[in-house]
Amino acid sequence: xxxxxxxxxxxxxxxxxxxxxxxxxxxxxxxxxxxxxxxxxxxxxxxxxxxxxxxxxxxxxxxxxxxxxxxxxxxxxxxxxxxxxxxxxxxxxxxxxxxxxxxxxxxxxxxxxxxxxxxxxxxxxxxxxxxxxxxxxxxxxxxxxx
Numbered sequence: 001x002x003x004x005x006x007x008x009x010x011x012x013x014x015x016x017x018x019x020x021x022x023x024x025x026x027x028x029x030x031x032x033x034x035x036x037x038x039x040x041x042x043x044x045x046x047x048x049x050x051x052x053x054x055x056x057x058x059x060x061x062x063x064x065x066x067x068x069x070x071x072x073x074x075x076x077x078x079x080x081x082x083x084x085x086x087x088x089x090x091x092x093x094x095x096x097x098x099x100x101x102x103x104x105x106x107x108x109x110x111x112x113x114x115x116x117x118x119x120x121x122x123x124x125x126x127x128x129x130x131x132x133x134x135x136x137x138x139x140x141x142x143x144x145x146x
Contacts, residue, residue, distance in 0.1 A: 007033050007086045017069035027051045028062040032072065032086050037094075037103045039081045077103065077132050093131040099140035106133060 007013065010029035014021045024047065031046035032038060038046075044059045063084050066072035073088045077096050083103065093106045116129040 013071060017066070017071040019065055019069055019071075022062075023051050024054050024058050025062045025065070027054070028059055029066070029071075029086075032084060036085045036087065036105075037075070037083045038085075039083055041081070043084065075130070091128050093133065095133040095135060097137035097140055098134055099136050099143075102137045102139070106131075 008016070010026040010033070011021050013029060014025055019025065027047040027050050028043055031043045035042060035046060040056065040060050040063055043063065044054070044056045047054050047059060063072060063074075067074050067084075070088060072084050072086060074082050074084055075094060076082050077094065080096075080101065085105075087105060091108045093108065094103055095106050096103045116131065117126070
């Protein structure tokens, strides 16, 4: 099963989120199915060949609509552009390669949201914890040895 197989078809997902289905929204969703953790610019590069005339602004608009509808999650690892992913149904984290920027999902350390408890929540009702692990991916580790 591929990553794309784990998410519903674009039209079903977009309608299910209460949004109108358009050609550009469908293409943006499909780009995220194929390329999780993509920036808006990455999505734009995937969409333009299939929907000529699409602007970067229309990609941003679709992504923002998706985030607002809970269809897409925006993550912002330190020093990186905002990245978008379709995995929204759980409280997972990310691991980022300091060398090449590769990013992978990491399941929640304890499995339940928020999965981390601060020493003092200051009266906040906790909902989620975002953790970013940083390291060097296997490919970059191998390159450094070679």
